[in-house]
Amino acid sequence: MKKRKLTPFGLKVKNRLADLNMTQKELANKIGTSDVYLSMILYGERSGNMYIEDIKNILKLDDS
Template sequence: MNKRELTPLGAEVKKRLIDIGMTQGQLAEKIGTSDQYLNLILYGQRSGKKYLSKIMTELGIDPDTIRQPA
């Protein structure tokens, strides 16, 4: 079984959640999606384009600081 890896965005989201003491479930609720769907976004299995700006706004992430895959 392959181990899934967080995308660069996913890693930053996880780090910010820890920094501010918020759970992934709480973030999902705030941006209007399910915890499961948010998880798929963080692991790159869904693009989540509809939610990306909401995630970054909610967590105060600057999109320019996220390393994009080559």
């Protein structure tokens, strides 16, 4: 079975969640989706276009 790998954006999100002591489930609740769907976004299995800006705003991520 192929091992899933985080996208560069997913890696940024995971690191920022750790910095903020926030769980992926908490972030999913704040943006209005499931933790499973959020995980699919972070691993590049879904585009998540409608959630990306919300994720960036909540985690205060820049576009770099």
